[in-house]
């Protein structure tokens with residue numbers, strides 16, 4: 001009977017491909033919408049995730065996200081260094097500055113200050129220039145997207161200058177960086193210089209980055225630092241998640257995107273479910289025939305579910321192809337649910353079908 | 361087989377009543393039908409449109425339940441069969457031929473004819489092999505790889521007959537098997553049913569409007585308005601049985 005189900009499904013090539021296309025399209029809609037949502041949320045934490053060398057972020061307990069850092073005492077670095085099991089601990093600055101372009105325009109930018117000696121948190125991929133040049137006077141490294149934003153339509157070249165808070169800044173390198181939430185340029189500089197660039201009221205130490213010595217577990221070290229300093233100490237992933245939660249809680253993103261995703265789901269579900277449902281309804285007469293000829297309801301149900309599984313699987317395969325991998329699971333589960341519901345609805349029509357209808 | 365009442369009954373209808381609808385719109389379609397369908401015979405069920413022929417055969421082959429009364433199938437009450445047992449009984453014992461052929465468009469002629477065996481759980485290869493032999497009997501051995509869309513109406517109905525007989529059912533039920541066909545194809549189909557389908561251990565029950573068909577029946581049950589009007593002896597058995605070659609070459613009915 002499975003063979004007959006397969007033949008029914010694939011017998012009309014055009015209808016078969018149409019059904020798969022419908023499911024794939026529904027799948028694409030759902031995965032696209034959720035992928036965009038996930039990637040936007042991810043952007044809110046990209047400056048945290050980019051600092052791959054440090055295990056732990058030591059922050060004020062009141063800090064809610066990387067965009068809302070409370071100041072730490074100036075001697076926090078030394079205090080953290082004093083904790084047993086700390087391999088190293090360095091200061092890290094993150095703040096917003098206003099950069100003045102040569103044309104005289106002012107632009108907002110994200111300023112990251114890296115520890116002067118170790119440059120922990122430095123960009124991992126340099127497109128132009130050398131990381132070591134960050135030690136030159138007034139040196140900054142700008143991310144590629146930021147360069148395009150500050151110098152639109154101009155060739156990428158080093159040694160251009162900006163003015164940040166009335167101080168000269170020389171671009172000594174151009175790098176790759178994960179795109180930030182606000183799509184602003186990212187400027188990397190030394191910690192000491194960052195404090196000069198920052199507006200007066202923001203010249204504090206917002207973050208200490210730390211790494212555990214070999215053999216010391218990160219959670220263990222985190223709780224030691226917390227006990228010794230009274231400061232919150234989070235793993236990189238925890239802080240990223242905290243930041244994402246902050247955005248989920250305190251911005252319109254979840255609502256707006258919730259609506260978009262819900263629409264994607266509804267439209268995707270409608271398309272995918274409807275396509276498969278219609279397919280079964282069109283074949284209702286054939287199912288009725290098989291029923292009259294002695295096919296039991298459980299066999300018919302098996303046939304419908306097999307057809308649903310094939311269409312759902314292939315549709316999912318094609319639909320997810322275009323979407324990001326991170327929503328694979330979500331889309332897979334939704335698709336399974338949709339196709340299952342559609343097939344239950346179709347199967348219901350098959351099961352309650354009056355076999356006497358064959359004579360009509 | 362001299363009187364209409366002789367012969368072994370395969371099906372006995374015992375006061376079969378059937379209503380459709382509820383309350384105000386309740387409609388009695390069959391008003392107590394008492395009739396037998398015998399083994400080894402071709403029984404014709406005739407009568408004006410809407411008199412309840414299709415409803416009666418649907419009840420006889422277990423596609424529909426009677427509102428009142430009972431059906432005995434080979435001496436067993438139809439009431440003892442329900443759900444899965446009824447479906448499987450149908451699959452084993454009844455062959456169907458429909459006015460609109462009802463072949464599965466995605467399957468070839470041989471595959472279509474094999475469906476009842478596949479439903480019964482026979483391996484596909486064996487089933488298709490048996491189906492080919494059946495197609496041979498209905499004169500379509502050269503069309504076994506064609507799909508329904510590539511066959512004429514008459515040929516499709518012959519595939520449907522092969523399908524209806526492939527699992528050697530004890531009852532063959534045909535609802536207007538010639539209604540969608542031209543005169544010649546209709547006769548080919550009736551001739552086939554007469555020569556191939558009628559066997560000592562099978563009863564063939566045919567519903568028809570078609571006057572030309574009457575001459576093929578052994579017994580003719582005439583219905584009108586949900587009642588059996590009369591049962592007559594037919595002349596089907598005395599017909600000169602023509603060879604299939606004659607059928608195929610169009611010399612039938614001339």
Ligand SMILES: Nc1ncnc2c1ncn2[C@@H]1O[C@H](COP(=O)(O)OP(=O)(O)OP(=O)(O)O)[C@@H](O)[C@H]1O
Pocket residue numbers: 380381387389408409410411412413414415416569
């Ligand atoms: N499922 C149903 N629901 C309601 N009424 C029905 C149903 N099936 C049949 N009927 C009614 O029962 C009556 C008999 O129908 P049936 O199909 O048995 O007639 P028939 O003798 O086969 O007619 P025809 O020769 O036109 O095929 C008709 O009046 C029809 O409208």
Ligand SMILES: [Mg+2]
Pocket residue numbers: 413414415535
């Ligand atoms: Mg009818």
